[in-house]
Amino acid sequence: MSNEKHLSEKESLQLITDMIQKVKNSYHDKGVGPLLWGTVVAIASFVSYLQLEYGFTLPFDIWWIVMCAIIPQIILINQDAKTQKIKRHEDAALNAVWLVYAITIFGLSFFQGTVPSAAEHIMQLNGSQLVNHSINNSKPDQVIQPFTPSFYSMYILIYGFPTLVTGMVKKFWPMTIGAIVAYLLFMISCFTETKYDFLLGGIAALACWFIPGIILRVRYLKQKRGNV
Amino acid sequence: MFKELDPILHSQLRLAVMSLLISVKEAEFTFIKEKTNSTAGNLSVQVQKLKEVGYIDVIKQFKDNYPQTTCKITPKGIEAFESYVKALQEYLKV
Numbered sequence: 001m002s003n004e005k006h007l008s009e010k011e012s013l014q015l016i017t018d019m020i021q022k023v024k025n026s027y028h029d030k031g032v033g034p035l036l037w038g039t040v041v042a043i044a045s046f047v048s049y050l051q052l053e054y055g056f057t058l059p060f061d062i063w064w065i066v067m068c069a070i071i072p073q074i075i076l077i078n079q080d081a082k083t084q085k086i087k088r089h090e091d092a093a094l095n096a097v098w099l100v101y102a103i104t105i106f107g108l109s110f111f112q113g114t115v116p117s118a119a120e121h122i123m124q125l126n127g128s129q130l131v132n133h134s135i136n137n138s139k140p141d142q143v144i145q146p147f148t149p150s151f152y153s154m155y156i157l158i159y160g161f162p163t164l165v166t167g168m169v170k171k172f173w174p175m176t177i178g179a180i181v182a183y184l185l186f187m188i189s190c191f192t193e194t195k196y197d198f199l200l201g202g203i204a205a206l207a208c209w210f211i212p213g214i215i216l217r218v219r220y221l222k223q224k225r226g227n228v
Numbered sequence: 229m230f231k232e233l234d235p236i237l238h239s240q241l242r243l244a245v246m247s248l249l250i251s252v253k254e255a256e257f258t259f260i261k262e263k264t265n266s267t268a269g270n271l272s273v274q275v276q277k278l279k280e281v282g283y284i285d286v287i288k289q290f291k292d293n294y295p296q297t298t299c300k301i302t303p304k305g306i307e308a309f310e311s312y313v314k315a316l317q318e319y320l321k322v
Contacts, residue, residue: 012316015244020250023248026263086255092253
C-alpha cells in the first residue's frame, strides 16, 4: 500500500470498511477450548448418569477428567498468547467472565463436598440424625447423610452464564443458542430425578461447548486453507 | 460549508493503519504490515507520524527474546478518526 495515492472521499470510506473487515476476518477462534470442555463435561455427565442408571462404579471419580482438562487448557492459553498478533477489546472482559465461572464451579463443588458432612456433624452435635422414613412403613427406617436434592441442576444453570455472555459479545449465535438450551434443560432438570439431571447436563455441555466448538474448528480450518 | 478533512488521516496508509487500530485494543506491527500490504520502512514512517500527532501509542518490548512493536490507538486518535468519518459522511451525504 502506498502513502502517496490521493484518495477520494468515497475511496477513503471504502478503505475504512475494507480494513475493518480485514481485522474481522483475520481472527478465528481455533475451537479447541470449547471442544475440550464440551467433551470432558459431556463424558463425565453421561458416565455419571450410566453409573446411577445401571448401578456400577468406576475405580475413580469420573469428574477428575474435568480437573485434568485444566492442564491442556493452560497449554492452549500459553500457545495462543504467543501466536496472537492482536488483542481485541472484549478479550479481557471475556477472560474475566470465564475466570468467575471457574471460581463459581469450584465453589459449588466445594459446597457439595463439604456441606453434607458438615450438616451431619451439626446434627450429631444436636443429638439428631437424618432418617429416610417410608410413609406406609413398607421399609425400615434408614439413616442417611444430608444431601442437596437435584444439585446438578445448579451446574446446568451456571453452564449457561459464561456461554451466553460469550455468544452475545462475540455475536456467535451457536453459543447463544447453546446457552438458551442449557437454561431450558435447567428448568426441566428441576422436575427430574438426579440421574436424569446428569443426562441433561451432558446434553447441555454438548449444546454449550461441543457443537459451537466444532463450528469454530470448521471455520478456523476453512480460513487456514484459504490463507495457504 | 464542508469541514476540512484531517490531512494526517487523509492518506492511504495512515488511514488504513487507523482503521485497523480502531477495531482492536492493540495490534503488532507485523500484523499491520501484513494487512496493509506495505513495506516495513514506509509503515514505520507513517506510524511515527501518527505517533507524533498523538493519534497512536507505540510500545516497543521484547517477547521471547525478540523485539516486538505494538500499536494502540489513543483517545485523541479515536476522536480524530470519528471526526474524519463524520466529515466523509457529510461530503458523501451518507
